[in-house]
Structure formats: C-alpha cells, structure tokens
Amino acid sequence: MTPTTPALRLSGLTKRFGDTTAVDAVDLTVPAGSFFGLVGPNGAGKTTALSMAVGLLRPDAGTTHIFGTDVWTDPVAAKRLVGVLPDGLAMTERLTGREMLTYLGRLHGIPRDVLDKRIDELLAVLDLERAHRTLVLGYSAGMRKKIGLATALLAAPKLLVLDEPFEAVDPVSAATIRSILRRFVAGGGSVVLSSHVMPLVEQLCDTVAVMSQSRVVAAGPLDEVRNGRSLDDAFVALVGARTAGEEQLSWLGS
Numbered sequence: 001m002t003p004t005t006p007a008l009r010l011s012g013l014t015k016r017f018g019d020t021t022a023v024d025a026v027d028l029t030v031p032a033g034s035f036f037g038l039v040g041p042n043g044a045g046k047t048t049a050l051s052m053a054v055g056l057l058r059p060d061a062g063t064t065h066i067f068g069t070d071v072w073t074d075p076v077a078a079k080r081l082v083g084v085l086p087d088g089l090a091m092t093e094r095l096t097g098r099e100m101l102t103y104l105g106r107l108h109g110i111p112r113d114v115l116d117k118r119i120d121e122l123l124a125v126l127d128l129e130r131a132h133r134t135l136v137l138g139y140s141a142g143m144r145k146k147i148g149l150a151t152a153l154l155a156a157p158k159l160l161v162l163d164e165p166f167e168a169v170d171p172v173s174a175a176t177i178r179s180i181l182r183r184f185v186a187g188g189g190s191v192v193l194s195s196h197v198m199p200l201v202e203q204l205c206d207t208v209a210v211m212s213q214s215r216v217v218a219a220g221p222l223d224e225v226r227n228g229r230s231l232d233d234a235f236v237a238l239v240g241a242r243t244a245g246e247e248q249l250s251w252l253g254s
Helices: 046-053 075-079 097-107 112-125 141-153 171-186 198-204 222-226 231-239
Strands: 008-017 020-030 035-039 061-066 082-085 159-163 190-194 207-212 215-221
Touching (some): 020 046, 035 198, 046 159, 207 231
C-alpha cells in the first residue's frame, strides 16, 4: 500500500439478476482520506455495487480492491481494512448490544481489555448505554442503525462503507454520527456514504458519484459534479426528472 493507493477501486463491476442488469460495468475510485458520497435514485444499483465492493455479493464480472487488496482473491486481508454498515443489516436478535459487540470483537481477535474499553466508548458516544442490556430484538430502527455503526467501527478500520447510516436516526444522534465520521476522516480514515439526502451529502462529502440505471453517470470532486448548482439540481439534471403523468392528478387540491 502506497500513499496514493485508493481506499476503494471498482473496475468493470457487473451484476445481473436473471435478465436484469443491476450493476453495469461500473468503474469507480475512492481516494484515500476522502469522504465519498454515492447517490442515485431507487433501483440505480448503489446497494448492489456496495455489497460487491465489500465482499457481501459476488460479482459476475469485474474486480474490487480495498487499499490495493483484492476483495475476492484475498478476502481476509481486505475485510480487515473495512467496516461495513450494509442495507438491511442482519443482527443476532437474541443477544444484547453489548453481547453482540463482544462476540464480533472476539471474532476479530481484539484483546479483551481493549475490546471492553472500545465497547464502553461506542455505547456511550452513540447513546446506547441504556440499551446495552436490551436484546437487539427490542431495538428501534434508529437504535439498530447506531449499533450497526458501532459494529462497523469496532475493529478500527481504515475504510467505512455505510449504506444509508442516517435513516431512521433522530436529529441528536445524527449530529453525533456526523461528528464521529468527520473525526474519522480527519484522522486519516476514508468513508463511502450512500444516501438519498442530497443536503447531507453536500454537508459531509468532498467527493461524489452519481449512479443511474446501473451505471455511474458522474463522479469527481463535489464542486466539479455540482458545476455551480446545488447537488439536488445537478442530480435531477444527470438522472432526469420524472414529470410525465402529473396532469392525471388534476383532482388534487380542487
């Protein structure tokens, strides 16, 4: 790994489900040390691309490298470098949040004294102290997002890949998560954030990619992709606004 090695590189990444191409020969480079936003309409292929990027879904074609390590030929080494909050994260429902973190930490081989300290800090910072004795089964959607983020951070990764990490999270917790992620990047980490919320991406990210219809249609520094517009306006211009059929709702407001 060199100082110029990208945090994440996707090359020709492709995935098909039957006759549907979910991701179509995607090339994408996430610079090391960047806060990278991935945006796109529903069904654009973002979640599928990220799942392949971190080794959760095998591509039909193409390669993925995390800091130069091939995710599919050297998965153990690659996964040591990345923390993941996937869409629809499966959790051990019959464990408490603390038990789940302890179990995952032991799987990572984190020494017990170091692990206990990290868990205490994560539960405190994410306001999960009161829930550490509660089974995950009883967690709200927002609490699940926060404990999922805790699992992604637990092993001190170099890269975080987060799919909609702010979904269902209250404003106070969202502010805390933003602070954690900014500090992570300031300390030399890299973040890939998938979100539908354009103002959030503009607020956090320095680099962005736009996916539409299974392909990347724009990528680069945030200001370059916006080109003097808001990210919302740039996004609509890139993916196309759907206005057909609105005249059929003429009865609304009558």
